[in-house]
Amino acid sequence: MNQNNLTLLNLFAVIVLAVSCFSCQKEIDYRIGADISFLPQMEAKGTTYLNEDGEKEDAIALLAKHHFNTVRLRLFVDPTAENGYSKEGFCGLEQTLKMAKRIKKAGMEFVLDFHYSDYWADPDKQFKPSAWNGASGDVLQDSLYRYTLKVLNTFKEEGVAPDVIQIGNEINHGMVWPEGKVMDDATDQDWESLMELYKSGQTAVREVLPNSKIMVHLALGGQNKLCHEFLDKMKEYGAVYDIIGLSYYEQWHGTYNDLKANLYDLANAYKKPIAVCEYGASLDNVKRINDIVRSVPNGLGYGTMAWEPLRALFDKEGKPANDLFAVYDNMYEQYADPERQPVVDQPHIRTVKAARPIIGADISFVPQMESRGVSYSDQGEEKEVVEILKDHRFNWIRLRLFVDPTSENGYSKEGYCGLEKTLEMAKRVKASGMKFLLDFHYSDTWADPGKQFMPASWAELEGAALERRIYNYTQEVVKRFIDEDVAPEMVQIGNEIHNGMLWPVGKIEGDQAESFCVLLRCASAAVRSVDPDIDVMVHIAKAHDLKNSIKFFDKIINRDVVFDIIGQSYYPEWHGELDNMEANLTELANRYEKPIVVVEYKEYKKEVNEIVKNLPNGLGLGTFIWEATSPGWGDLFDRSGAANENIEIYPAFYEDYH
Numbered sequence: 001m002n003q004n005n006l007t008l009l010n011l012f013a014v015i016v017l018a019v020s021c022f023s024c025q026k027e028i029d030y031r032i033g034a035d036i037s038f039l040p041q042m043e044a045k046g047t048t049y050l051n052e053d054g055e056k057e058d059a060i061a062l063l064a065k066h067h068f069n070t071v072r073l074r075l076f077v078d079p080t081a082e083n084g085y086s087k088e089g090f091c092g093l094e095q096t097l098k099m100a101k102r103i104k105k106a107g108m109e110f111v112l113d114f115h116y117s118d119y120w121a122d123p124d125k126q127f128k129p130s131a132w133n134g135a136s137g138d139v140l141q142d143s144l145y146r147y148t149l150k151v152l153n154t155f156k157e158e159g160v161a162p163d164v165i166q167i168g169n170e171i172n173h174g175m176v177w178p179e180g181k182v183m184d185d186a187t188d189q190d191w192e193s194l195m196e197l198y199k200s201g202q203t204a205v206r207e208v209l210p211n212s213k214i215m216v217h218l219a220l221g222g223q224n225k226l227c228h229e230f231l232d233k234m235k236e237y238g239a240v241y242d243i244i245g246l247s248y249y250e251q252w253h254g255t256y257n258d259l260k261a262n263l264y265d266l267a268n269a270y271k272k273p274i275a276v277c278e279y280g281a282s283l284d285n286v287k288r289i290n291d292i293v294r295s296v297p298n299g300l301g302y303g304t305m306a307w308e309p310l311r312a313l314f315d316k317e318g319k320p321a322n323d324l325f326a327v328y329d330n331m332y333e334q335y336a337d338p339e340r341q342p343v344v345d346q347p348h349i350r351t352v353k354a355a356r357p358i359i360g361a362d363i364s365f366v367p368q369m370e371s372r373g374v375s376y377s378d379q380g381e382e383k384e385v386v387e388i389l390k391d392h393r394f395n396w397i398r399l400r401l402f403v404d405p406t407s408e409n410g411y412s413k414e415g416y417c418g419l420e421k422t423l424e425m426a427k428r429v430k431a432s433g434m435k436f437l438l439d440f441h442y443s444d445t446w447a448d449p450g451k452q453f454m455p456a457s458w459a460e461l462e463g464a465a466l467e468r469r470i471y472n473y474t475q476e477v478v479k480r481f482i483d484e485d486v487a488p489e490m491v492q493i494g495n496e497i498h499n500g501m502l503w504p505v506g507k508i509e510g511d512q513a514e515s516f517c518v519l520l521r522c523a524s525a526a527v528r529s530v531d532p533d534i535d536v537m538v539h540i541a542k543a544h545d546l547k548n549s550i551k552f553f554d555k556i557i558n559r560d561v562v563f564d565i566i567g568q569s570y571y572p573e574w575h576g577e578l579d580n581m582e583a584n585l586t587e588l589a590n591r592y593e594k595p596i597v598v599v600e601y602k603e604y605k606k607e608v609n610e611i612v613k614n615l616p617n618g619l620g621l622g623t624f625i626w627e628a629t630s631p632g633w634g635d636l637f638d639r640s641g642a643a644n645e646n647i648e649i650y651p652a653f654y655e656d657y658h
Contacts, residue, residue, distance in 0.1 A: 031303025
């Protein structure tokens with residue numbers, strides 16, 4: 001062999017080695033995934049995607065270059081049906097088959113997501129496919145089985161069998177409604193009907209693709225009790241799964257701490273791999289969510305799948321968002337190195353920050369009274385009303401907040417009890433050194449057991465849109481108070497809400513309270529996402545009614561509403577004798593082991609405070625007298641604004657708690 005040939009041979013060997021090294025990524029036992037089911041539609045509209053050099057490149061190939069190794073695709077039964085998703089057939093079998101071939105060609109894993117509907121299926125809706133209308137019982141189960149069988153055989157014959165199969169999408173409220181619907185009032189028959197439908201799909205999967213994994217998909221990223229309920233029902237009825245898949249969107253599924261606590265617990269309880277198979281990717285959350293999943297004990301963190309992330313990974317011109325791609329690149333490099341695995345703190349256990357005694361007053365009327373010329377005084381000396389209360393050992397102030405009191409049917413054209421006026425009042429409270437309870441009414445006017453009117457600006461919202469709105473509104477408001485340096489130490493999510501809130505959507509009807517509980521979860525998550533140290537109160541007006549108090553709190557606790565403090569109203573004309581209140585609050589303290597506050601009262605000032613002080617295990621935190629400055633309500637001041645003799649008893653209450 002001459003020198004020239006040897007040189008050429010060596011050059012060829014170097015090229016082969018370089019190509020091999022370039023194409024060979026370090027394998028990690030973790031799925032960095034994406035649902036990109038919108039891609040064919042975007043391409044049909046002319047959307048193209050560019051690489052870092054500004055050259056057009058296939059979007060799937062670009063994802064693979066940045067270490068995505070899994071793609072999920074949704075499948076509708078007949079998207080071209082009358083009320084289907086797409087007249088062009090997007091997300092139907094043929095379009096999904098084409099996409100699956102592209103995924104497999106790129107060397108990626110393929111997750112198939114059966115929606116069992118002609119349209120979107122999620123916790124708000126699980127419409128029966130039009131082809132199955134009129135079917136029920138065994139006939140409906142057989143229809144689902146045969147459809148699943150046909151689809152899987154088609155993928156198998158085309159050489160693109162899915163690696164993971166979802167039997168339904170976000171099915172915590174069931175699938176193929178109404179037969180497969182399960183809400184908070186579900187009966188054993190409802191659960192059996194759902195599980196038989198699920199098992200029909202399960203049987204088809206095991207017959208056609210016994211080596212593929214089955215994923216059960218629940219939209220319950222941070223909801224531990226509901227996950228247990230569903231997975232335990234699956235075991236009870238013989239339904240199986242290989243992977244637990246959860247959706248996690250911050251506005252619906254709790255805080256990151258809720259997610260972490262749930263995943264860790266489920267891994268320990270069920271010993272199954274766990275995926276966050278839907279989340280909305282952003283610079284803020286990709287690493288945080290993936291680190292949580294990666295850190296699930298015993299290697300049971302299966303991976304994640306960002307939902308439709310192409311909109312975040314590329315701009316409208318198709319240019320890559322290099323900063324977000326860099327997050328995925330760096331994450332892959334870290335996870336591939338055994339010495340650099342993410343270190344995640346253990347889930348934080350909430351503790352109540354508020355302490356005894358709470359000697360509180362609601363004085364939300366004060367700005368209106370002052371605008372009418374009322375000034376406040378004590379023993380002839382004019383003073384700031386908050387200071388007068390503080391002088392008599394009051395240490396907490398409660399302020400109510402309406403969404404838009406200036407709306408057509410709102411509380412006040414001048415904006416009283418709106419955000420700006422409440423901020424002004426909160427600054428006065430904080431300047432005095434007192435603590436502050438913020439009372440969200442989630443209405444433009446009074447919210448109480450007889451009325452919980454939807455804010456005018458939210459009137460057209462329902463379902464997920466309303467849930468998102470209450471989350472965003474609550475979060476924005478709490479952030480505003482913090483930004484103004486008047487952070488509330490406690491937040492009340494709704495006012496006297498034992499009949500629900502945000503009617504008609506969130507109205508409690510008999511045993512049906514699912515929509516209400518979801519709304520309440522969103523409100524709680526919003527507060528805790530801003531500051532986990534803020535105490536969250538749930539307030540009802542059932543101080544006299546043990547049966548219905550228990551029914552309410554059992555319901556919201558079992559539906560994963562996170563809260564810290566039980567609030568009750570007590571007015572004798574509506575809530576009866578003091579003995580009934582005492583017995584009720586005592587039983588609630590023993591049953592739930594949560595602190596209790598009588599957050600509204602006016603009569604029996606001494607007796608109410610004595611009862612709360614003496615609740616078992618020190619769980620009676622204290623009270624808030626309602627509208628302390630109003631002679632017709634709290635009656636601590638007369639009509640001229642002068643403090644009266646009723647205020648003199650409060651210093652003793654404070655001392656008695658000690």
